[in-house]
Amino acid sequence: MSKLDISVVVPLYNEEESLPELLAWIDRVMRAHALTYEAILVDDGSSDGSWEVIERLKSSYPAVRGIRFSRNYGKSAALYCGFAAAVGEVVITMDADLQDSPDEIPALRRMILEEGYDLVSGWKKKRYDPIGKRWPSKFFNWTARVATGIRLHDFNCGLKAYRLKVVKSIEVYGEMHRFIPVLARQAGFRRIGEKVVEHHARKYGHSKFGLERMVKGYLDLITVLFMSHFGRSPMYFFGSLGTLMFLVGGFTTIWLIAGKLWKQAHDLPLRPVTDQPLFYLAILAVILGVQLFLAGFLGELINRGSSDRNKYLIDKTLD
Structure with a gap:
């Protein structure tokens, strides 16, 4: 037509x-x-x-x-x-x-x-x-x-x-x-x-x-x-968020353990790490961070295999 x-x-x-x-x-x-x-x-x-x-x-x-x-x-x-x-x-x-x-x-x-x-x-x-x-x-x-x-x-x-x-x-x-x-x-x-x-x-x-x-x-x-x-770079979102959560959770865990060891070395009253809710929140942040990072990685793999990954709109050409 x-x-x-x-x-x-x-x-x-x-x-x-x-x-x-x-x-x-x-x-x-x-x-x-x-x-x-x-x-x-x-x-x-x-x-x-x-x-x-x-x-x-x-x-x-x-x-x-x-x-x-x-x-x-x-x-x-x-x-x-x-x-x-x-x-x-x-x-x-x-x-x-x-x-x-x-x-x-x-x-x-x-x-x-x-x-x-x-x-x-x-x-x-x-x-x-x-x-x-x-x-x-x-x-x-x-x-x-x-x-x-x-x-x-x-x-x-x-x-x-x-x-x-x-x-x-x-x-x-x-x-x-x-x-x-x-x-x-x-x-x-x-x-x-x-x-x-x-x-x-x-x-x-x-x-x-x-x-x-x-x-x-x-x-x-x-x-x-x-x-x-x-849409074309899911790792930028999931990877960044996952890395941030992993680092926050990891540093919080290290801080709790280091605090316990310091008090133990100086014979100060201490509370077991496993009795502190913050410890479990930190571990949860580490686990979620790893999962989000893997989600971004899988998203990138799927995106790389997409048939229209390099589908770009060309407005004009000049030879």
Whole structure:
């Protein structure tokens, strides 16, 4: 397939009611701006009639491409497969629930092509979600900004725009779709922008995400921060921490034993080393230090044998 102006990647799960309206809206916007496009609908193991709707839409909209999972794998897996299939010069991601507006697509595309951004994230400044969803999201986004240094107000916004080479250079897995800007920066794409986008109240069905996504979000934040700093050199983290614990535990043990021998030599009252809780804490620190060091060493061995260990993104060459 030749390169198109835009690839619209839409991950979906049980959204049969909204799909016809969404595709009509996308097609209307593309035609109004004379843009060639493809709409990649990734059915994440829906249990309703979403796939049958996609098959029907294909007859009305030749630009529709469908990918169906045998079971529900999650949004990150859907985006990963959608990115792999995309061929458009600019890749747009959006949710299938009609809360993201396709009218934003032309402006997002201009920011990528004319303003030089690698990635533009939407910011739902005025949201129509319940307050029980808005405030936890605000707190999560504040934490993510502080931890990552990326000044985005809405990491969770599904409406984003990318250069094609960005989506081909990152691997979205687990629940990492929230942190695609972090993954992109880690891959060397530092021109990350933000645009205030229109947000709509959900028209059909109900949200597929509960409060557990907040817990997953923070665990994923820790993961992505660790991988960005120590993913290629785990020994720097585990080895340093293990060495520190080993030295603290070892010197504490030596100090306790030396203190006992000194008191014994001077006939002073003494307490057996084995009766002191600090001795056991010191021994524990030595053991944990050795284990952490070995964990770093094993991590280095695994990393050395990884097939993509020397996978680097080359921007330009000159012969």
